[in-house]
Amino acid sequence: MTQKKNKKLAKTTNIELLKYYKDMLLIRRFEEKAGQLYGMGLIGGFCHLYIGQEAVVVGLEACSNEGDKRITSYRDHGHMIACGMDPRGVMAELTGRTDGYSKGKGGSMHMFSKEKNFFGGHGIVAAQVPIGAGLAFSDKYRDNKFVTFTYFGDGAANQGQVYETYNMAMLWELPVIFIIENNQYAMGTSVGRSTKSPSLWMRGSAYGIPGAEVDGMDVLAVKAAGDIAVAHCRSGKGPYILEVKTYRYRGHSMSDPARYRTRDEVQKMRSNRDPIEQIRDMLISGKHSSEADLKNIDMKIKELVNDAAEFSQSSPEPDLSELYQDIYVET
Numbered sequence: 001m002t003q004k005k006n007k008k009l010a011k012t013t014n015i016e017l018l019k020y021y022k023d024m025l026l027i028r029r030f031e032e033k034a035g036q037l038y039g040m041g042l043i044g045g046f047c048h049l050y051i052g053q054e055a056v057v058v059g060l061e062a063c064s065n066e067g068d069k070r071i072t073s074y075r076d077h078g079h080m081i082a083c084g085m086d087p088r089g090v091m092a093e094l095t096g097r098t099d100g101y102s103k104g105k106g107g108s109m110h111m112f113s114k115e116k117n118f119f120g121g122h123g124i125v126a127a128q129v130p131i132g133a134g135l136a137f138s139d140k141y142r143d144n145k146f147v148t149f150t151y152f153g154d155g156a157a158n159q160g161q162v163y164e165t166y167n168m169a170m171l172w173e174l175p176v177i178f179i180i181e182n183n184q185y186a187m188g189t190s191v192g193r194s195t196k197s198p199s200l201w202m203r204g205s206a207y208g209i210p211g212a213e214v215d216g217m218d219v220l221a222v223k224a225a226g227d228i229a230v231a232h233c234r235s236g237k238g239p240y241i242l243e244v245k246t247y248r249y250r251g252h253s254m255s256d257p258a259r260y261r262t263r264d265e266v267q268k269m270r271s272n273r274d275p276i277e278q279i280r281d282m283l284i285s286g287k288h289s290s291e292a293d294l295k296n297i298d299m300k301i302k303e304l305v306n307d308a309a310e311f312s313q314s315s316p317e318p319d320l321s322e323l324y325q326d327i328y329v330e331t
Contacts, residue, residue, distance in 0.1 A: 012220060012223075014286075014288045016062070017279060017282060017283060017288060018283065018288065018289065019062075020055075020058055020059070020062070020219045020220075020223075020279055021276065021279045021280060021283060021294075021297070022297060022301070023054075023058045023061075023081075023082060024054035024055060024058050024219065024275060024276045024279070025276055025297065025298060025301050026081055026087070026301050026304070026305070027050060027054045027057075027058070027077070027078045027081050027082065028051055028054055028276060029298075029301050029302055029305045030077060030081055030087055030090070030091075030305050030308070031049045031050050031051045031077060031078070032051070032305075033091075033305045033306070033308070033309050034047060034049065034077060034091070034094055035047070035049055035250070035254065037091075037094070037095065037309060037312075038254045039254075042095050042312075042313065043094045043095055043096075043107075043108065044096060044107065045107045045108060045109070046074065046107075046108055046109060046123075046253050046254075046255075047094070047108045047253060047254045048074050048075040048076075048108065048109075048252065048253045048254075049075070049077070049248070049250045049254070050075055050076075050077055050078035050079075050248070051248065051249045051250050052183070052246065052247050052248045052249040052250075052269070052270075052274075052275075053075075053078065053181060053183060053216065053246045053247070053248055054078060054219075054275055054276065055216055055217055055218060055219035055222055055246070055275035056078075056179070056181055056216045056222060056244045056246050057078050057079050057082040057151075058082050058219055058222075059219040059220070059221075059222025059223040059225075059226055060149055060177075060179065060222060060223075060226045060242075061082045061083055062223050062226070063223060063226035063227050063229075063230045064083075064147070064149065064230070065146070065147075067117065067144065067146045068117065068146050068147045068148070068149065069117040069118075069119060069132075069135045069136075069139075069146065069147075069148040069149070070083055070117065070118055070119070070148070070149040070150075070151070071118075071119040071120055071122070071128045071131055071132045071135065071148065071149070071150055071151070072120070072121065072122070072128060072150075072151035072152070073121075073122055073123075073125070073126075073128055073151065073152055073153060073156065074108070074109040074121065074122065074123050075153070075181075075248075076108075076109065076111075076120070076121045077090060077094075077108070079118065079151065080101075080111070080113070080116075080118060080121075083113075083116045083117070083118050084116050085101065085113050085116050085118060087304060087305060087307075087308040088307070088308045088311045088312070089101045089113075090111070090308070091308040091309055091311065091312040092104070092308075092311060092312040092315045093106055093107065093108075093111045094107065094108055094312065095312040095313065095315075096317065096318070097312055097313075097315035097316065097317060097318070098315055098316050098317065098318050098322075099311070099312075099315040099316075100312075100315070101113055103318055103322060103325075103326075104315075104317065104318045104322075105318065105322060105326075106121065108121075109121050109122070109123040110122070110123065119131065119132075119135060125153075125155060125156045125159060126152055126156035126157075126159035126161050126162050127161070128150065128151075128152065129150055129152050129156070129159075129161060129162050129165045129178070130161055130164070130165045130168075132148050132149075132150025132165075132176055132178075133148075133150070133165045133168060133169045133174055133176050133239075135148045135150075135176075136148040136150075136169070136174040136175050136176035136239075137172065137174055139175055140172065140173070140174050140175060145175075145234050146175065147175045147176070147177060147230055147233045147234060148174075148175065148176045148177070149177050149179060150176055150177065150178050150179060151179045151181055152178070152179070152180060152181070153180070153181050153182070153183065153186065154180060154181070154182040154183065154184070154185075154186055154191050154194075154195075154200060155185075155186025155187060155189070155194070156186075157180050157182075157195075157200045157203070158186075158194060158195060162178075163203070163206075163207075165178075166178070166203075166204055166206075166207045166209055166239070167207050169207075169209070169238065169239040170207045170208050170209050170238055170239055172238075173236065173237065173238035173239075174238060174239055175233040175234065175236070175238075175239075176233065176239045176240075177226075177229045177230065177233055177239070177240050177241075177242060178204070178209075178211075178239060178240070178241045178242070179241075179242050179244060180200050180201060180241065180242065180243040180244065181216070181244055181246055182200060182216070182243055182244060182245050182246065183246050183247055183248045184245075184246075184247055184248075185248070185252070185260070185261070187252045187256070188252065188256070188258075188260040189260075190260070190261075199213055199243060200243050201213055201241040201242065201243035204239075204241040209238070209239050209240065209241055210232065210240055210241070211240060211241030211242060211243065212225055212228070212229070212241075212242055212243070213242075213243045213244075213245060214242060214243070214244055214245070215245055216244035216245050216246030216247075216275075217245075217246060217247065217269075217273040217274070217275045217278070218275065218278065219275055219278075219279060222244060225242055225244075226242070228240075229242050247269050247273070249266055249269070249270060280294060
């Protein structure tokens with residue numbers, strides 16, 4: 001089925017609406033700062049920003065319970081922030097410092113948090129999909145009613161291991177939600193040039209997996225669709241696929257000038273569909289917040305992000321001996 005845009009589907013309180021706004025704005029300001037630090041040479045390796053896609057992970061995290069798991073690809077900072085990981089620890093990892101979530105050894109694409117049930121950050125396209133099913137298998141085995149949110153992109157949706165995973169997940173009725181973050185471009189290749197399938201989620205029908213398509217620029221629509229997916233998985237009916245139609249404003253990574261699309265295309269999306277501006281307009285038009293209130297929120301979030309950036313630069317670099325740590329397990 002197609003999950004049509006309908007604000008009424010999400011019975012949202014003013015408090016929840018404001019939380020979505022704050023969470024999405026924090027992710028955006030964090031990513032903007034990460035982009036600045038990368039440009040200054042303070043972040044090494046690859047860096048894939050989540051700017052424009054904030055509504056996806058914020059909407060889905062709003063559907064999660066304590067104990068649920070999440071796993072994603074290399075475009076992962078937004079997922080970390082949304083599940084409650086400390087911006088200081090995330091930024092410290094980006095800059096390769098000991099106070100980072102992986103002690104400065106994982107960087108942008110490979111950090112984890114056992115406390116928050118965040119299992120990466122994976123650099124190999126679609127490699128996280130079978131791992132996500134494995135996490136769900138552990139919950140199925142324990143019968144604890146937890147759900148695993150497994151995120152991947154439209155490019156990864158063409159990888160063979162995705163369909164092997166679909167088959168096993170349905171065969172074993174695993175409580176996993178496969179979330180296709182369709183941001184329209186696999187690196188620089190548009191969806192229209194890479195696939196003939198009208199909808200990526202429908203590929204799951206070959207395995208009997210139900211699913212839906214949802215507007216990923218609308219956090220309330222994502223939340224409503226996520227509630228349906230989560231309820232399906234928790235009830236023991238097996239996996240579910242959500243294709244979330246979203247859009248990234250920046251290039252594939254910081255090294256990508258994104259010349260495969262026009263500035264007008266990006267600006268049109270920013271002007272007409274921006275997920276944060278949509279909620280901002282709802283807050284103001286509904287008289288839930290004033291311009292001054294939202295300006296104050298933005299100021300506090302910027303202070304939080306600036307603090308994370310300063311912390312990341314004051315944290316020490318790992319000692320060379322760390323190269324030999326966390327490699328083998330003593331038995």
